[in-house]
Amino acid sequence: MKLIILDRDGVINEDSDHFIKSAAEWVPIPGSIEAMAHLNKAGYTLAVATNQSGIARGLYDLATLDAMHAKLRRLLTEHDGEVAYIAYCPHLGDEQCNCRKPKPGMLHEIAAYVGADLTQATVVGDSLRDWQAAAAAGANYVQVRTGKGERTLAGGQLPADIPVFDNLSDYAHSLTGTPTA
Known part of the structure; x- marks a missing residue:
């Protein structure tokens, strides 16, 4: 299995230092949805691992997070793409959970769900x-x-x-040798 695990905010959609708090605020980076669908068509399994401390901060609830991810899935479906699994951490950094990046808990959760070896997977991110x-x-x-x-x-x-890489689209192009759009 060729697994690519994507960070969400800043890789797939526009990021904000004030958090993405609604499906309306969840805006894809130009070309990211097409890149994801292109990777699917090239045989890659895609998953998402995203820190979502806005839940613990009371900025939005799980239903709102689900609406954001439903939007992502709908947009991918429109381009004949899919995401196999979305893992999220709703905790604050000081809660010492194992899921919040920089800890690897979400990556292990994804690997267990899709049956992949993480040493053969690639994580695409925008942060340390x-x-x-x-x-x-x-x-x-x-x-x-x-x-x-x-x-x-x-x-x-x-x-x-x-x-x-400049963006997810450029990365997808580097793997497949063909433009993603």
Whole structure:
């Protein structure tokens, strides 16, 4: 199985330092939905691992999160794509759960659900904690410049040998050799 685990905010959809709090605020990054569908058609299984502390902060509830993910799934279906599994962490960073990135709990949850070996999977993220979770799980990692990506790269904490792409669409093109749109 060729598994790609995507961070959500900043990789698939536009990010906000004020949180994405509704399905209306959940806006795909141009080309990301098409890239995901393109990866599906090329034989990749896609999953999402996303920290969603806005739930614990009381900014939105599980029904709202479900509505955001329903929107993602609907848009993917319109392009003949799908996401196999969406894992989310609703906790605050100080709760010491195992699911919140940079811990690898969500990645292990995804691997168990889809029956994949994380050492053969790739995580696509835009933040240091995405890379840390991937490294803790033994997965490969790819950085995108979208979302918090540029800020993360400017921080200089990622290993120099990590592949960097402008966006998810560019990454999908690098794997398949064909444009995603």
